[in-house]
Amino acid sequence: MSTATPITPLRSVPFSLERLTIVAGNTFLEAVRQKLFNFLLLLAIALVASAQLFREFNFGSSELKFISDFGFGAMVFFGSTLTIAATAQLFFSEIENRTALTILAKPIWRTEFIFGKFLGVFAVVGVFCALTTLLLLALLYHRETALMAANPEAFESGRLIHYGDLVLLGVLQWLKFGVLAAITLLIASFSNTNLYTVVMGFFVLVICHLQYLARDAYGQVAALPLRLLVQLLGYVFPNFQLFNLADQIGIGAGIDTMVFLRIAGYALIYIAVIGGLAVYSFRNREI
Amino acid sequence: MTPLNPASAIEITGLTKDFSLNLGGVKLRAVENLTLAIPEGQVFGLLGPNGSGKSTTIKIILGLLEPTVGECQVFGVPSGRVESRLNVGYLPEAPYFYRYLSGTELVRFYGRICGVPRKRLDERVREVIDWVGLSGAASRRVGTYSKGMLQRIGLAQALVHDPRLIILDEPTAGVDPVGSAEISELILKLKTQGKTVLITSHLLAQIEDICDRVAILDRGKLILEGAVNELVGLSDRQSLIVDALPPAEIEELRDWLASRGHTLNAVEQPRTRLDQLFLSKVSRPQKAGDSP
Numbered sequence: 243m244s245t246a247t248p249i250t251p252l253r254s255v256p257f258s259l260e261r262l263t264i265v266a267g268n269t270f271l272e273a274v275r276q277k278l279f280n281f282l283l284l285l286a287i288a289l290v291a292s293a294q295l296f297r298e299f300n301f302g303s304s305e306l307k308f309i310s311d312f313g314f315g316a317m318v319f320f321g322s323t324l325t326i327a328a329t330a331q332l333f334f335s336e337i338e339n340r341t342a343l344t345i346l347a348k349p350i351w352r353t354e355f356i357f358g359k360f361l362g363v364f365a366v367v368g369v370f371c372a373l374t375t376l377l378l379l380a381l382l383y384h385r386e387t388a389l390m391a392a393n394p395e396a397f398e399s400g401r402l403i404h405y406g407d408l409v410l411l412g413v414l415q416w417l418k419f420g421v422l423a424a425i426t427l428l429i430a431s432f433s434n435t436n437l438y439t440v441v442m443g444f445f446v447l448v449i450c451h452l453q454y455l456a457r458d459a460y461g462q463v464a465a466l467p468l469r470l471l472v473q474l475l476g477y478v479f480p481n482f483q484l485f486n487l488a489d490q491i492g493i494g495a496g497i498d499t500m501v502f503l504r505i506a507g508y509a510l511i512y513i514a515v516i517g518g519l520a521v522y523s524f525r526n527r528e529i
Numbered sequence: 530m531t532p533l534n535p536a537s538a539i540e541i542t543g544l545t546k547d548f549s550l551n552l553g554g555v556k557l558r559a560v561e562n563l564t565l566a567i568p569e570g571q572v573f574g575l576l577g578p579n580g581s582g583k584s585t586t587i588k589i590i591l592g593l594l595e596p597t598v599g600e601c602q603v604f605g606v607p608s609g610r611v612e613s614r615l616n617v618g619y620l621p622e623a624p625y626f627y628r629y630l631s632g633t634e635l636v637r638f639y640g641r642i643c644g645v646p647r648k649r650l651d652e653r654v655r656e657v658i659d660w661v662g663l664s665g666a667a668s669r670r671v672g673t674y675s676k677g678m679l680q681r682i683g684l685a686q687a688l689v690h691d692p693r694l695i696i697l698d699e700p701t702a703g704v705d706p707v708g709s710a711e712i713s714e715l716i717l718k719l720k721t722q723g724k725t726v727l728i729t730s731h732l733l734a735q736i737e738d739i740c741d742r743v744a745i746l747d748r749g750k751l752i753l754e755g756a757v758n759e760l761v762g763l764s765d766r767q768s769l770i771v772d773a774l775p776p777a778e779i780e781e782l783r784d785w786l787a788s789r790g791h792t793l794n795a796v797e798q799p800r801t802r803l804d805q806l807f808l809s810k811v812s813r814p815q816k817a818g819d820s821p
Contacts (some may be wrong), residue, residue, distance in 0.1 A: 255611040264641050275629045315627045339625040344686070347591040347619040347696075349611050468739065528548075529593045 262354045269362020286320035313378035325419040326443035329426040334436040367419040375412030407497040417509035419483040424516040431523040450482040479514045538725040544599035559585040561749040572726040574736040577746035618687030622699040628672030643690035657685040660676040677708030697728045
């Protein structure tokens, strides 16, 4: 078995995108073979599909709006659950099963390991968002076509739904889940248990969704130090309300490209910064 | 204690490792002022009771833990650097691998992580799987493997990048005597290939059979280190194994020795070892392949 020349001679080990994608690929494979992913995906698809069962009977744009809101609501709920649960589970399965020992005993940087884990989860959530968005678009198209045939005067100016914008909305949800996955990974990097990570992940999710309320309230009445503190926390916790453009786009109105790009950039910056903090925390963790 | 020398695969100098037990600053000293050199090309046994600091020492060698004080070098590279792991293969205690991968996929995964060139990867994966005797089960999911098979696939993943140093943490834990003997054979084969092997085990008979040198840790401190033959051999005694003698002849022999100033200390019937008897009686289903 011994070879004349070593397969891996002594050399420096630069950061490798290949190793990162190997870890990401394995994480993705592990995730899709977990029952939780399949369960949440099926549940989300069922809920999105059921949106047309709950439609209102005053045919027109309000029914389409209801289906769209219901579908994206299901995507946000199950996507958030999937993101937090999958990130925590895929991280702690490596720690608790000690597969992290085997892999980190290889010539691999912890940065590659953490970002590999992130990319694996991000890909899983991407598949989830793509499938639910496609299903929602198909449902809306089918229903809009039926409504156009039954009620042509309401559609004199053509189709009401901006399908391209709904795809962009799906992309924004995916990016939001990416930020959430990075936050969960940061918590996991210093946490000792899966349960603590999941609970804290949901806690931070709620803060990120509601922080704009606190900013608005304290911005009006609170004293300057408290106002500054709230403003600071507003930068620490990303504002997830920014990603909720469902009321503004999709039906009736289009999306401003600059708005989309700004929100996407906002998400990517948070992913990079929080991911960097997770790497820093994990580098100091004793395995 | 072995003097540090440039031909060492591992050099540990004044190593101390403390773990914080709580926020109040209470610490547990897992390893205390350990200095050790493990020569290249030898099989080295690291022994000690549970909690003696063996696993902590191994984790520091692998760069998984930072020493509190002191340093550890692997082939001259500080163990905290990623480069130090280029020539190290590691089989953890009671290994648990990705259950959803087949044996081939698992070894291939670790081979890619270790940077085995793509054009050699498939061939190399086949080689090591064949070498550990798992060719027949290579396409099966790891989740269906027995403990002995898990140890062998673990050995295959540790060897896939042809490292110079192989660290085996309790490689025979939970493995039956047949599997244990096969792992011992594989370790001896590694030695013939010039590899350095660092092994921990509670099976002292096995360690005695395969190790050139051993170190014994107790409560984090090195209490004994040296060549196995020197440590367990009694230099002032000899055994003479002869055909069975009647009692009268034994008495004659005793008198003859006494007349020359020697003492017959014991008359015993030689015994085979139980593990050897076991291995000679039971069938061995899978024979590890020879070196390709």
